[in-house]
Amino acid sequence: MAKMLTKGTQIFVAATPQPSDLTQAAFEALEWELVCCPNTSPAFGEEAEIVSEFCIDGSEVTFVGAASGMETELSVFYDNDCEGQDILRAAFEGQALAFKKEYGDGTLTMTPTTIYTRALITT
Numbered sequence: 001m002a003k004m005l006t007k008g009t010q011i012f013v014a015a016t017p018q019p020s021d022l023t024q025a026a027f028e029a030l031e032w033e034l035v036c037c038p039n040t041s042p043a044f045g046e047e048a049e050i051v052s053e054f055c056i057d058g059s060e061v062t063f064v065g066a067a068s069g070m071e072t073e074l075s076v077f078y079d080n081d082c083e084g085q086d087i088l089r090a091a092f093e094g095q096a097l098a099f100k101k102e103y104g105d106g107t108l109t110m111t112p113t114t115i116y117t118r119a120l121i122t123t
């Protein structure tokens with residue numbers, strides 16, 4: 001089941017570009033800046049194309065094709081004192097930055113659900 005935007009979700013960005021894949025330990029070691037006041041929660045994941053072909057006998061064969069990172073968007077309410085927003089605005093096109101999404105589902109005995117990803121900044 002996909003997680004929906006919930007109250008308390010926070011989005012973080014690392015200031016240092018991350019051009020290579022990272023392990024979970026490498027993600028956890030980064031210094032994170034909060035992206036203040038997001039009004040959307042970006043979707044993190046991959047998309048795959050579906051490849052199908054009709055055989056000469058009339059049957060159809062369907063497979064999962066090549067996968068690539070999905071397009072996502074992060075919309076925020078402008079805050080000129082927010083370091084996380086400054087990092088996003090200063091990123092140049094094609095620069096890969098690391099992101100962390102932390103859901104507000106943590107309790108006193110359980111850490112919140114945390115998702116890491118890298119994304120290319122295009123605009």
